[in-house]
Amino acid sequence: MELKNVSALVTGGASGLGLACVEHLVSAGSQVVIVDLPSSKGAQVADKLGEAVSFVAADVTEPEQMMAAVAAAEKNGPLRAAVHCAGHGGAVRLVEKDGSPGSLEGFKKVINTNLVGTFNVLRLVAASMAKNEPINGERGAAVLTASVAAFEGQIGQIPYASSKAGVVGMTIVAARDLSSKNIRVNTIAPGIFDTPLLARLSQDIRDSLGRTVPNPPRLGDPVEFAKLAAHMLENPYVNGETIRIDGAIRMTPR
Numbered sequence: 001m002e003l004k005n006v007s008a009l010v011t012g013g014a015s016g017l018g019l020a021c022v023e024h025l026v027s028a029g030s031q032v033v034i035v036d037l038p039s040s041k042g043a044q045v046a047d048k049l050g051e052a053v054s055f056v057a058a059d060v061t062e063p064e065q066m067m068a069a070v071a072a073a074e075k076n077g078p079l080r081a082a083v084h085c086a087g088h089g090g091a092v093r094l095v096e097k098d099g100s101p102g103s104l105e106g107f108k109k110v111i112n113t114n115l116v117g118t119f120n121v122l123r124l125v126a127a128s129m130a131k132n133e134p135i136n137g138e139r140g141a142a143v144l145t146a147s148v149a150a151f152e153g154q155i156g157q158i159p160y161a162s163s164k165a166g167v168v169g170m171t172i173v174a175a176r177d178l179s180s181k182n183i184r185v186n187t188i189a190p191g192i193f194d195t196p197l198l199a200r201l202s203q204d205i206r207d208s209l210g211r212t213v214p215n216p217p218r219l220g221d222p223v224e225f226a227k228l229a230a231h232m233l234e235n236p237y238v239n240g241e242t243i244r245i246d247g248a249i250r251m252t253p254r
Contacts, residue, residue: 031053
C-alpha cells in the first residue's frame with residue numbers, strides 16, 4: 001500500500017507508540033485521524049502536527065464513539081490504513097496477599113479495553129475499508145498491538161497477558177476472514193519501549209530495564225515500532241503475522 005495521500009486512523013495516537021505512528025504516517029504523506037481519550041493531549045498533538053492531522057476523542061470500547069472516529073477519517077478520503085495502539089495494563093493476582101481471590105472486575109476491565117476494544121476497532125475500520133475500490137488488489141490494511149507478555153507474561157500480568165494473547169490469536173483469523181475483502185491484518189508484539197509510562201521511572205531504573213534486553217541493550221524507541229507498523233501497511237505480502245520487536249528479550253517470571 002502506498003501511504004502517500006492515504007486516509008489513516010491511529011488509536012492511542014496522542015502519545016507513546018501511537019504518536020510515533022502518527023508522525024511517521026504524516027511524514028509519508030498520509031492524512032491521519034488521532035483517536036484517543038478526551039483526557040489525552042490529542043487536540044494539542046493535532047494542532048502541532050498541522051493540517052494533515054485531526055483529533056477525535058473516543059473510547060475504543062464504545063461503538064458510537066468509534067463510528068464517529070471512522071467517519072472523521074472517511075472525510076479525508078477512503079480509509080485504507082489503521083494502526084490500533086490504544087490499551088492499558090493492570091495488575092491482578094489470582095490470590096491476593098491477604099488470601100482473598102484476585103479481582104474479577106480488574107480482570108474484566110483490562111480484557112474489555114485491550115481485547116474487546118481491539119475487536120471493536122477492527123470490525124469498524126474493516127467495514128469502512130470493505131467499501132473501498134481496490135488499488136493494486138488492496139482495499140486496506142490494519143496493524144494491531146499485542147505485547148511480548150502474550151508469550152511470557154509476568155506474575156501479576158494475568159489480565160494483560162490474556163488480553164494480548166487474545167489479540168495474537170485474533171490476527172490470523174482476522175486476516176483469513178478479511179481476505180475476501182482484500183484487507184490485510186497484522187500485529188506487532190513490542191517488548192520494553194521508551195514510552196511516557198516508563199518516563200515516570202528514574203533514569204537508573206530505565207537503564208536497568210534496558211540492560212535486560214540482549215541486543216541492543218536498551219529500551220525500544222517508539223520510532224522503531226512506527227517503522228515496523230508502516231512496513232506492515234506498505235508490504236502487500238505481509239498478512240496474518242504477529243511480529244515481535246523486542247531486541248530478543250524473553251521476559252522472566254518477575
